[in-house]
Amino acid sequence: MTEVRLDGLTKIYSGHKPAVDAISLTIPSGQFVSLLGPSGCGKTTTLKMLAGFEDVSSGAITFDGQDVVRVPAEDRDIGMVFQNYALFPHMTVFQNLAFGLEMRKIGKAEIKRRVQATLEMVQLDHLADRYPAQLSGGQQQRVAIGRALVIEPRILLLDEPLANLDAKLREEMRVFIRALQKRVGITTVYVTHDQAEAMTMSDLVVVMFDGTIAQAGAPSEIYEQPRSATVAGFVGQVNLIPAVVEAHRPDHVDTPFGEIPLPFPAQPGAKVTLVLRPEAVDLHRADAGQGVPAKVISLQYSGAIVDYVLEFADGTRMDVKTIPRHRVMVGDEVRLSVDPSRFWMLDGEG
Amino acid sequence: MRQRTAILLLLPAAILLTVFLAVPYVTVITSAFRTPGEGTPFGEGYTLGNFGRIFSQWYYIGQALNTMLIGAITTLVTLLIALPVAFQLARPKLFLRGLAYGIVLSPLLVGIVIRSYGWTILLGNNGVINRTLRDWGLIDHPLPLMYNTLGIIIALTHVFLPFMILPIMSAVQGIDPSVPAAARSLGAKRFTVIRRVLLPLAMPGIQSGCILVFVLSLSSYVTPALIGGFRVKTTAVTVVDAMLDTFQWPFGAALALTLAVVGGGTVLIFARLTRIKWKT
Incomplete structure (x- = not known):
């Protein structure tokens, strides 16, 4: 030893x-x-x-x-x-x-x-x-x-x-x-x-x-x-999301696809980068009452796991990896949600 | 179909080898058992007398033994000189690699007759070496360097060194550098790495180099003839004398065959003793 x-x-x-x-x-x-x-x-x-x-x-x-x-x-x-x-x-x-x-x-x-x-x-x-x-x-x-x-x-x-x-x-x-x-x-x-x-x-x-x-x-x-x-x-596939910490609520950030609560407070108004692993995202049907709407651009089916590329209304894209619960095809509208604790944050622009 | 093409492609080489290699060999073998003729190459019938003449005269037996000794010592000396050279040449980061290769191959670039004459200039009683030593007052009488076994060995060593270096170098180049590194990490000192790992792994090259140099030394004619002169004759020189000067074809053939069998047998025993059981 x-x-x-x-x-x-x-x-x-x-x-x-x-x-x-x-x-x-x-x-x-x-x-x-x-x-x-x-x-x-x-x-x-x-x-x-x-x-x-x-x-x-x-x-x-x-x-x-x-x-x-x-x-x-x-x-x-x-x-x-x-x-x-x-x-x-x-x-x-x-x-x-x-x-x-x-x-x-x-x-x-x-x-x-x-x-x-x-x-x-x-x-x-x-x-x-x-x-x-x-x-x-x-x-x-x-x-x-x-x-x-x-x-x-x-x-x-x-x-x-x-x-x-x-x-x-x-x-x-x-x-x-x-x-x-x-x-x-x-x-x-x-x-x-x-x-x-x-x-x-x-x-x-x-x-x-x-x-x-x-x-x-x-x-x-x-x-x-x-x-x-x-x-x-x-060390793995990752989504890097540019965000700004809200001035009045430093435990929330603005992202291109909405406001996200942070599990920890940050410097108000600071530019940050959110780190989100593709498998941390939950995918819902378009008619689900919750989540950010997005569109399926492409998907790669490998049995147990499906890799999606999704696009938000403003054109930004995100990789998502899930165990498929329901059938989603290319071109379908879906909704996304993320447990806030799954976000990690980097200072500046990564 | 494909097999027939292969046979057709092999045919020219096969014919060439049969006509120019197998036929002369068979001729030498059969000649060795024929009787000498009067004014003709061969007489009537077959005989073992040619061999009887060789093995009943100490002159020929001693000469064959001396030839074998020259071959063995030349092989040993070239091996000892070649080993460090081959290991250096095999290094991946060699400074002036082209020049180093050129120096190693240089003995092959000059004709063997010229090379041997070069050695007579160096080794003779009035040669460069003896004269220099005399001028420096180191010797009174010239050292016997020519017309003896020592001179033949010196010249043959020079001539055949590349045939020892090249196979060993290629074997050493085939050694993965992490293998000696592994030996070191297991606690082997430099010398132990050489003795237990590098030399055994160079063995295939050492083996082929030794066989090459030994066989070439036994069969060499020009160098022993020029350096040995009339005083020291090797079996190969005597074979040529018998064939060309005294016109004794059957006896010359028998002598050649004896040398080939004894030399071949020695090579077989050597190969057997140094048999390599592993492969990379």
């Missing part, structure tokens, strides 16, 4: 703007943290600095208060899972797992016992004598995880480990990795560009853009209370 702290961590490749720009972050012991962001946001560079594969330009990395910036990768006691697994192709599954233990000069019998136990944990004990090339992608993935965990490292680092798997297997591995992490209780840093992966697996999601941390928080916090329109848009 190790607490990891990044303090002003910076990486500058000469002649470029910082790849990682003075980020600070505390990862509590035993937590599962995702670094989430588009490619080039610095998440992988951050992971490489944690692993010791990339030199730190400035700032500190500490494990339980101990500065590791100058500790070489081989002495950091880290379990690393690579995107393409990076298994040793010339070693059997057993030998792959035994490698890290051999480096730690552990006795043969003990190696055998620990490798066996880990293979059982990743459900591969029946494939111990196979070579990596004889395994499926999902099995190779589990060898990579087993190889990283068998050395009982201080922290576990995963670099987009599910990127090369098909959709169904990816779902399975998500659950598998998270359950394993909880069981072992190891501090884990997970790099991904897939927001669904980060949301479902993590205790803490760190959203990164342009080498800086845009927001760090629990998945629900990132989703429901984003700190910027960019964060809001990166």
Whole structure:
């Protein structure tokens, strides 16, 4: 169990703007943290600095208060899972797992016992004598995880480990990795560009853009209370509604499609942006007595859920996602209502 | 239909190989078992006498052993020189890559005769090396660098180095850089990464490079002939002597066949010992 702290961590490749720009972050012991962001946001560079594969330009990395910036990768006691697994192709599954233990000069019998136990944990004990090339992608993935965990490292680092798997297997591995992490209780840093992966697996999601941390928080916090329109848009579909806080009633805002009560008061007269998730909107029939009228411009039917694009009288549009209760066709008039508590508000114009 | 097209397309290559490769081989093999003639290439009937002559005279056995030794040492020396070069050339961010490749391939750009003559200028008793050492007062008598096994090995190593470097380089380039990184994260020091991960993964290239250089060394003629002169003869040189100078076709063929079988057997044993069980 190790607490990891990044303090002003910076990486500058000469002649470029910082790849990682003075980020600070505390990862509590035993937590599962995702670094989430588009490619080039610095998440992988951050992971490489944690692993010791990339030199730190400035700032500190500490494990339980101990500065590791100058500790070489081989002495950091880290379990690393690579995107393409990076298994040793010339070693059997057993030998792959035994490698890290051999480096730690552990006795043969003990190696055998620990490798066996880990293979059982990743459900591969029946494939111990196979070579990596004889395994499926999902099995190779589990060898990579087993190889990283068998050395009982201080922290576990995963670099987009599910990127090369098909959709169904990816779902399975998500659950598998998270359950394993909880069981072992190891501090884990997970790099991904897939927001669904980060949301479902993590205790803490760190959203990164342009080498800086845009927001760090629990998945629900990132989703429901984003700190910027960019964060809001990166972790899911979102409607950004420009609004003005009413002068006489600071707990209400004016929007193009009506007046909306806020769950909290704001600066009277201020320009704000309302953040509204498409699934927070309730859709009613045109003849319902309540709600703002709108017209269905297009819809995408996917069984359990339907995605609509609606247009208000003033021409502004809104995405709505609902479980369909009644049949609505393109061109139909509908009415919308939103529970005021489902709105989130950003200062200014997003 | 498609299969017939495939056969038709293969036909020219098949005919070419049969006429210009298989037929000469068969001729050499059959010649080895024929009797020598008086004034003609072959006499009446077949015999094992040609082989008897080889294996009953220490001269030929010793010469074959020396040829094998030259091949083995040349292979080992080229391997030791090639390994670091190949690993450097395989680096993704190589400075002046084109120039580096050019230097590695340069021995192949000059004809083998010229190259070997170049070595005689360097290695001879009055050659550049000996004269320089004498001028500096480091030696009184010239070092024996030519007309011996050492000179042949030096020249062959230079000539065949690219055949060792290139396959190893291509094997090393095939190694995913995250594999050695994974080894480091598991606690392996630099040297351990090389010994336990990089070298085993370069093994397919090492294996083919060794086989290439060994076979080329055994069969090389020009370099041993020029550097070895009359004093050290390899089996290949003796084969050519028998064929061209003394007009003993059956004996030359038998000698050539012996060398091919012994060399081929050695390669098979080597390949067996270094068998690669994994694939990428």
